Amino acid sequence: MSGRRLHRGIVRILEYLLAPGVCLGCGCDPGGHHSLCASCRELIKRVPNPCGYCGQPNPLTGLICPACRLNPPRWQKIIAPLQYRGLTRDYLLQLKYSEALYLAKSLCQQAIDPFRQNWPRPEVLLPVPLHRARLLERGYNQAGEIAQVLSAELGIPVDRRALTRQRNTPVQSGLSAGQRVANVHQAFAYAPRRDYRHVAVIDDIVTTGSTVTEITGLLHREGVEFVEVWALARAYRR
Numbered sequence: 001m002s003g004r005r006l007h008r009g010i011v012r013i014l015e016y017l018l019a020p021g022v023c024l025g026c027g028c029d030p031g032g033h034h035s036l037c038a039s040c041r042e043l044i045k046r047v048p049n050p051c052g053y054c055g056q057p058n059p060l061t062g063l064i065c066p067a068c069r070l071n072p073p074r075w076q077k078i079i080a081p082l083q084y085r086g087l088t089r090d091y092l093l094q095l096k097y098s099e100a101l102y103l104a105k106s107l108c109q110q111a112i113d114p115f116r117q118n119w120p121r122p123e124v125l126l127p128v129p130l131h132r133a134r135l136l137e138r139g140y141n142q143a144g145e146i147a148q149v150l151s152a153e154l155g156i157p158v159d160r161r162a163l164t165r166q167r168n169t170p171v172q173s174g175l176s177a178g179q180r181v182a183n184v185h186q187a188f189a190y191a192p193r194r195d196y197r198h199v200a201v202i203d204d205i206v207t208t209g210s211t212v213t214e215i216t217g218l219l220h221r222e223g224v225e226f227v228e229v230w231a232l233a234r235a236y237r238r
Ligand SMILES: [Zn+2]
Pocket: 023, 024, 025, 026, 027, 028, 036, 037, 038, 039, 040, 041
């Protein structure tokens, strides 16, 4: 085992040992089985009245917002319950870049209701993949960690190898919407364990949606009929 891996292993064990009994947000005693205290949970805001297609707040009543009626996304449904700002944003950045894997579980706990209430359930969860080189460097895929927690909560299997990233593309953050689309164009391949008809693609956040749009197009071409996009958080349109 390399020194770096061993270090990671120890950090994770410590995280699991230390996390219970201390609020991850402020360090107070959260009470019960919570990993966040009531005041910190208050800071994790949900998207109000989200559109079922884009996940942004819908100014009208009904399932679909005016923008999606004009120009619907490729996927058939989105669930991305939390607003990508404040504490949620801090936690998702820590989950992505600082190996704070215990945060996957805490955030899933805060976001779980709409996933539970969603019916019919997808057959399988497909995490948005990292390129092999980046996975080796980082040691984990945050989308895979989230998929694992949702799988345990909902009893839906994960197929971690169905989607692969063929090109080691630059990270999307910091790119314009147009650059993001070009960046992920034909970046993915699909080789499922078996033919799926109804899947959920799992990511940490949905920003412009270019990654999940690209993946949805690929899945439809490969015969998947119903694609749901599941993320913990949705970034608002600017
Ligand atoms: Zn707290």
